[in-house]
Amino acid sequence: MTTSDKSPGPDATTTPDGATTPDGAAGPGATTRPAEVAGPGATTRPDEGAGPEAAVRSGGTAPSGKARRPDGEVRPEEVAGPGAGDGGDRLPVAGARRTWAWLRGELRARWAAAALAVLVGAVGAAASVVPVYVLGTLVDLVDEGAPGSAIVTVALVILAGALIGGLATGPATYLVSRVCEQMLADLRERTVARALSLPVTALERFGKGDLLSRVSTDTAAIGKAASTVVPAMISSFLLGVVSVGAMAGLDWRLGLAGAVAIPLYVLGLRWYLPRAAPKYAAERRAVADNSQLLVESMQGVRTVQAYRLEGRRLHRIGGASREVHDISVSVFTLFTRFVGRVNRAEFFGLAAILVTGFFLVRQGSVTVGESAAAAVLFHRLFNPIGMLLFTFDEIQAAGASLARLVGVIDLDPGADRVETAARPLRRPTPARSTSSARPAEPRDASLELSDVHFSYDGSPEVLHGVSISLAAGSRVALVGSTGAGKSTIAAIAAGILTPGSGAVRVGGVELAPDRLREHVAIITQEVHVFAGPLIEDLRLARPDASPEEAAAALAAVGALEWVTALPGGLDTVVGEGGHELTTAQVQQLALARLMLVDPPIAILDEATAEAGSLGARTLEESAIAATRGRTTLVVAHRLTQAASADRVIVLEHGRIVEEGGHAELVAAGGRYAELWRAWEARTPASSPRQAVTGIDLTRTLPER
Numbered sequence: 207m208t209t210s211d212k213s214p215g216p217d218a219t220t221t222p223d224g225a226t227t228p229d230g231a232a233g234p235g236a237t238t239r240p241a242e243v244a245g246p247g248a249t250t251r252p253d254e255g256a257g258p259e260a261a262v263r264s265g266g267t268a269p270s271g272k273a274r275r276p277d278g279e280v281r282p283e284e285v286a287g288p289g290a291g292d293g294g295d296r297l298p299v300a301g302a303r304r305t306w307a308w309l310r311g312e313l314r315a316r317w318a319a320a321a322l323a324v325l326v327g328a329v330g331a332a333a334s335v336v337p338v339y340v341l342g343t344l345v346d347l348v349d350e351g352a353p354g355s356a357i358v359t360v361a362l363v364i365l366a367g368a369l370i371g372g373l374a375t376g377p378a379t380y381l382v383s384r385v386c387e388q389m390l391a392d393l394r395e396r397t398v399a400r401a402l403s404l405p406v407t408a409l410e411r412f413g414k415g416d417l418l419s420r421v422s423t424d425t426a427a428i429g430k431a432a433s434t435v436v437p438a439m440i441s442s443f444l445l446g447v448v449s450v451g452a453m454a455g456l457d458w459r460l461g462l463a464g465a466v467a468i469p470l471y472v473l474g475l476r477w478y479l480p481r482a483a484p485k486y487a488a489e490r491r492a493v494a495d496n497s498q499l500l501v502e503s504m505q506g507v508r509t510v511q512a513y514r515l516e517g518r519r520l521h522r523i524g525g526a527s528r529e530v531h532d533i534s535v536s537v538f539t540l541f542t543r544f545v546g547r548v549n550r551a552e553f554f555g556l557a558a559i560l561v562t563g564f565f566l567v568r569q570g571s572v573t574v575g576e577s578a579a580a581a582v583l584f585h586r587l588f589n590p591i592g593m594l595l596f597t598f599d600e601i602q603a604a605g606a607s608l609a610r611l612v613g614v615i616d617l618d619p620g621a622d623r624v625e626t627a628a629r630p631l632r633r634p635t636p637a638r639s640t641s642s643a644r645p646a647e648p649r650d651a652s653l654e655l656s657d658v659h660f661s662y663d664g665s666p667e668v669l670h671g672v673s674i675s676l677a678a679g680s681r682v683a684l685v686g687s688t689g690a691g692k693s694t695i696a697a698i699a700a701g702i703l704t705p706g707s708g709a710v711r712v713g714g715v716e717l718a719p720d721r722l723r724e725h726v727a728i729i730t731q732e733v734h735v736f737a738g739p740l741i742e743d744l745r746l747a748r749p750d751a752s753p754e755e756a757a758a759a760l761a762a763v764g765a766l767e768w769v770t771a772l773p774g775g776l777d778t779v780v781g782e783g784g785h786e787l788t789t790a791q792v793q794q795l796a797l798a799r800l801m802l803v804d805p806p807i808a809i810l811d812e813a814t815a816e817a818g819s820l821g822a823r824t825l826e827e828s829a830i831a832a833t834r835g836r837t838t839l840v841v842a843h844r845l846t847q848a849a850s851a852d853r854v855i856v857l858e859h860g861r862i863v864e865e866g867g868h869a870e871l872v873a874a875g876g877r878y879a880e881l882w883r884a885w886e887a888r889t890p891a892s893s894p895r896q897a898v899t900g901i902d903l904t905r906t907l908p909e910r
């Protein structure tokens with residue numbers, strides 16, 4: 207199974223303040239690009255995230271981490287609630303009870319398959335004990351000098367038992383691992399789906415490294431357990447039960463002698479597990495921290511280079527890796543000491559059986575063959591018991607990983623509001639209920655933000671009652687200095703961020719963020735080019751788009767020419783490891799996706815701001831073509847974008863300070879006029895507006 211391929215926009219979005227680099231460009235070939243479209247119908251490709259996962263894996267030099275406490279108690283960080291982790295910013299980990307409940311629920315849902323697996327396993331275990339049981343009879347027959355025919359019969363029974371046991375093992379393993387794999391696939395799918403449905407602010411707060419290590423390292427730990435450890439454990443357990451039963455069947459005292467080993471095994475486990483659990487937890491944390499550090503360093507590589515932070519980053523990564531290494535070594539040392547205790551238990555168990563058998567044979571209670579069979583039965587348990595004990599930590603690790611994934615599944619989709627609720631914000635205005643159960647449909651493509659307040663987690667409010675209204679089909683530019691709140695407004699209007707209070711309406715109807723995304727598409731500052739054919743990248747916006755429709759969208763934004771000139775045209779493999787696209791080309795792809803999404807409302811957040819001056823003209827034209835006929839909100843860092851809008855809204859410190867047409871505001875001599883003069887001064891040319899974009903804006907300016 208794969209992740210849903212119908213998840214809307216959020217996966218394709220970026221932080222409102224997007225990581226800008228000193229040179230302002232992500233560089234050719236970079237996977238993350240300075241513009242991104244997300245919106246109605248946008249989808250998640252099954253292969254997405256392969257890169258970061260690989261990065262985490264390559265960083266995860268240590269064996270899969272382990273963290274569950276043996277007694278299944280809830281660790282301090284195992285508090286089901288966002289932000290309740292030990293660092294305050296980790297994704298939550300489900301408690302032991304909740305994890306068991308999840309497991310039980312999943313098994314109940316597959317009870318028939320699970321029961322069949324156990325049944326086949328039990329038959330296999332019973333059949334494989336038969337040869338040892340009968341071996342005792344064979345010894346006695348030989349001892350008594352029985353005829354060859356009797357021995358042949360016993361030998362045939364041994365053969366049949368071994369055959370049935372062997373034949374049943376394969377299907378039993380297959381059936382158990384199939385149930386486990388199905389549960390894992392479901393779990394992985396639901397984890398990714400929930401992560402994608404999380405608000406961007408929540409994802410930022412938790413850190414992508416933690417999420418990636420859960421989806422990769424934790425899933426791998428569970429996957430390993432599901433395919434190998436759990437089936438082996440179940441068959442070992444069944445074999446153990448059947449063998450002890452068989453020993454007791456020979457003579458109860460032999461069974462009791464074998465049972466001498468049990469308390470020793472238990473003591474060994476009780477010695478090991480409490481010591482191992484904190485070490486595994488520390489190892490898991492160290493691996494996650496190391497992953498986070500690596501992901502951050504890779505994602506911020508330009509900033510790292512620009513500020514010459516390579517040495518310091520490498521030093522920190524080296525330190526984190528050393529910590530992982532040291533903890534892993536101490537985990538292994540502990541494990542070898544545990545092995546010694548297991549060997550001791552085996553020795554005492556076998557010795558007890560042999561001594562008991564000796565005396566029982568002497569007093570005539572059992573035969574030599576029966577005593578030998580008991581010893582062999584016990585000896586045959588060495589491997590299964592060792593398997594049970596030595597993989598206990600892997601099961602623990604899988605349990606810890608399971609708790610981490612269940613923690614993500616249980617996350618409240620409105621996780622970013624959990625913390626903001628503690629702050630003195632007005633509650634969001636409840637959506638007006640309609641008389642019928644059906645949600646009201648917007649009557650047109652107008653967009654309205656009404657008295658919107660917003661603050662990022664734990665930070666002071668950044669929007670203080672912003673109200674903006676865009677008539678259907680109009681083009682409005684948001685202008686303001688850095689940090690004024692433009693991108694935040696864009697993200698709220700697109701349904702990426704949820705306002706602390708206030709309302710967002712489309713066509714007069716207040717819509718929740720998820721419904722808002724059905725009507726609004728946004729191009730943000732980062733575009734992710736997914737590895738694969740270019741047409742598939744376009745189909746993220748509309749999965750059923752035909753090559754002709756994709757070509758038409760590309761043509762509309764002026765990109766068809768260069769796409770057809772690519773070696774494979776629409777089928778050229780782009781993204782990580784594929785054909786490298788320029789920043790401007792990537793931005794045009796984002797605009798073509800917007801065309802395919804065909805939303806009534808479009809939001810451009812610096813869609814062209816990162817372009818080099820040579821591509822600026824083309825991109826400006828592409829952006830105008832892509833948004834023609836749509837209600838458009840443009841975050842205009844380049845004031846030429848504002849000059850071409852129907853209306854300009856000037857924002858400062860989270861408040862609207864001016865609003866009106868470009869010419870009107872310039873004439874008014876206020877804040878916009880000030881910004882415009884500064885802009886003109888920065889772009890000396892006979893016709894500043896033309897010089898910046900290469901477009902004669904008087905042609906594109908609407909009639910006023």
Ligand SMILES: Nc1ncnc2c1ncn2[C@@H]1O[C@H](COP(=O)(O)OP(=O)(O)OP(=O)(O)O)[C@@H](O)[C@H]1O
Pocket residue numbers: 221222223410662663665668686687688689690691692693694695843
């Ligand atoms: N993810 C975030 N977490 C915390 N604070 C944030 C976050 N994103 C933005 N901010 C803060 O919110 C305020 C508004 O930021 P926003 O990015 O909306 O401004 P902007 O006008 O778009 O700025 P710019 O032109 O630099 O993009 C700023 O003070 C910024 O530091």
